[in-house]
Amino acid sequence: MEFEGxxxxxxxxxxxxxxxxxxxxxxxxxxxxxxxxxxxxxxAHDAITHVETDVTDESSVAAAVGHAVRHHGRxxxxxxxxxxxxxxxxxxxxxxxxxxxxxxxxEGAFLAAKHALPALRASGAGSIVLVSSVQAFVTQTNVAAYxxxxxxLNALARSIAVDEAxxxxxxxxxxxxxxxxxxxxxxxxxxxxxPGKAESLIATWGRSHPLGRVARPDExxxxxxxxxxxxxxFVTGIALPVDGGLLAxxxxxxxx
Numbered sequence: 001m002e003f004e005g006x007x008x009x010x011x012x013x014x015x016x017x018x019x020x021x022x023x024x025x026x027x028x029x030x031x032x033x034x035x036x037x038x039x040x041x042x043x044a045h046d047a048i049t050h051v052e053t054d055v056t057d058e059s060s061v062a063a064a065v066g067h068a069v070r071h072h073g074r075x076x077x078x079x080x081x082x083x084x085x086x087x088x089x090x091x092x093x094x095x096x097x098x099x100x101x102x103x104x105x106x107e108g109a110f111l112a113a114k115h116a117l118p119a120l121r122a123s124g125a126g127s128i129v130l131v132s133s134v135q136a137f138v139t140q141t142n143v144a145a146y147x148x149x150x151x152x153l154n155a156l157a158r159s160i161a162v163d164e165a166x167x168x169x170x171x172x173x174x175x176x177x178x179x180x181x182x183x184x185x186x187x188x189x190x191x192x193x194x195p196g197k198a199e200s201l202i203a204t205w206g207r208s209h210p211l212g213r214v215a216r217p218d219e220x221x222x223x224x225x226x227x228x229x230x231x232x233x234f235v236t237g238i239a240l241p242v243d244g245g246l247l248a249x250x251x252x253x254x255x256x
Contacts, residue, residue, distance in 0.1 A: 003029040003225075003228075006031070006076040007032075007033075008025045008076065009035060009112070009116060010032060011061075011109075013032075014036040016081070017081050024224075026047040030047065031047050031071075032048045033049055033051055033068040033071070034049070035051050035053035035061070037052065039052075055107075055111065056103040061108070061112055061115055068119075079131070079228065081131045083104060084183075086101050087143060088144060088145065089144050098144075101145035105150070106152045120167075125170075125230065126167075126170070127229075127232075128169065129174060130172075132153040132175045134175050134247055135151075136175055153173055157172055157237065158237050170235065172240060173239045174220060174239075177247075178209065178214040178215065178244075179217055180215065181217055184205075185198065188202045188205075202214060209243065210244060210248065211244035211245055215243075
């Protein structure tokens with residue numbers, strides 16, 4: 001119960017990593033507000049409440065933060081999980097698509113941090129965890145906007161970590177590899193060509209990780225919970241890969 005007596009706000013908490021994080025924090029004692037456009041797939045814990053939130057709308061984000069502070073009297077943890085994936089190169093991505101990705105993935109995290117920081121400072125030991133991606137460091141083809149947005153999140157967390165250290169607030173990112181989330185399954189259905197082949201494609205993506213599979217959302221949630229907790233009290237400004245060894249390998253393999 002390491003989060004007992006603490007309050008957390010999780011953006012993008014309707015499913016995937018966000019919901020897994022909300023449920024884990026609640027199970028460990030936190031009062032959790034899920035801020036998302038849609039309601040969580042399942043709110044298995046009484047300590048989780050939902051506030052309809054558009055992370056691209058500053059007034060909506062401010063209202064979500066205000067809700068958490070009013071109802072729980074404080075805010076100790078902010079986790080930004082809201083994110084979208086769009087495809088295209090720098091040459092062919094429409095500007096509107098670029099702006100859409102940046103608005104959700106980067107500005108959404110910025111706005112949440114901006115409005116949460118006064119309460120996080122007041123807590124005396126606030127923690128921010130931004131959900132980034134291994135694509136902040138390396139990139140697949142055809143994802144110019146997405147990979148740029150994830151690189152920006154890592155830079156944003158570093159900046160917050162340096163600026164807010166004087167107030168006792170820490171900021172870090174987690175950088176997952178492939179995770180079995182609705183986003184991943186949507187991508188698999190798109191590129192597999194037929195629903196029946198999506199599962200096989202996910203397994204293929206999993207084999208590209210040294211551990212041989214994609215992650216479960218709860219495995220990423222564990223890393224987020226660690227960074228958000230007092231166990232990580234001297235950890236700030238880092239980007240933690242949770243990637244099954246993906247970044248540890250090079251593409252060139254020796255022959256059998």
